Amino acid sequence: MAVIDADEQVRDQVARQVEAAGIIAQSYDTLDQFVTRRAGGEQVVLVGDDTPTALGVCEHLRSQGFWLAVIAYASRPSLRRVVAVLRGGGYDYFSLPLDTAALLRSIDQLGDGNAPYVAARQRAAAARTRLAHLSPREREVLARMAGGHSNKVIGIELGISPRTVEIHRANMLSKLGACSSTEALRMYFEEHLLNGAAARPEG
Structure with missing residues (x-):
């Protein structure tokens, strides 16, 4: 200690x-x-x-x-x-x-450092590090994805086209090293829920 x-x-x-x-x-x-x-x-x-x-x-x-x-x-x-x-x-x-x-x-x-609570906190810390590399717009897109919004709805809320949303989404996945949107969302919820923040759309 x-x-x-x-x-x-x-x-x-x-x-x-x-x-x-x-x-x-x-x-x-x-x-x-x-x-x-x-x-x-x-x-x-x-x-x-x-x-x-x-x-x-x-x-x-x-x-x-x-x-x-x-x-x-x-x-x-x-x-x-x-x-x-x-x-x-x-x-x-x-x-x-x-x-x-x-x-x-x-x-x-x-426990011995492998207890579920510890493992979850360690995943949350790793997720926060990856999420820190996202641009503000990419974080907005991810937050709205976490709210269950489609590219069209996200585009309307952010004042951008669905195609632009797709571009931000692709860049976000690349920066996170995520193979799918589901993996990116897992990182989002781990970081937000386990670190005490509310998992809801920003802005």
């Missing part, structure tokens, strides 16, 4: 609690240090939700196309903050001092 916290005192306290519970902890001062020094075997990242924020860690992992279980903690977490982290891809959130028994139960739900 990785522990990231800019506050040395809090970081050491959390690491000691984790290790007392039987989990090997590797401490990092910052997200940058974690990125450059991590061994690569961590499945769980415990983050003090101050500096850096847990959302920043989640966003970095998504930008790299993979997912780890980001568990945030804070002395007095607000409900708004907890919701923001969980919707942003975080796995769990705890108050300090850590309830190590509850933390262990949460981690146990991850």
Whole structure:
């Protein structure tokens, strides 16, 4: 497990609690240090939700196309903050001092890294990376495809011809490396549903 916290005192306290519970902890001062020094075997990242924020860690992992279980903690977490982290891809959130028994139960739900939840999150991260290569118009076309709209309806909504929609559709499939529209839609729903966004047409 990785522990990231800019506050040395809090970081050491959390690491000691984790290790007392039987989990090997590797401490990092910052997200940058974690990125450059991590061994690569961590499945769980415990983050003090101050500096850096847990959302920043989640966003970095998504930008790299993979997912780890980001568990945030804070002395007095607000409900708004907890919701923001969980919707942003975080796995769990705890108050300090850590309830190590509850933390262990949460981690146990991850299994050995091949549990359905973990696999789904990893697919979502990979999907987001591919979708990031689409142009705004290609994303609009894909979002409307996800709404069940035909090329004709999509063209009317976007003010373009059905033929232009087909061109955007072909380019989109090529960029995604998708063999079919169904595969492209699977990526769309994985990225949107598993990362907390509503899967509905944009705009």
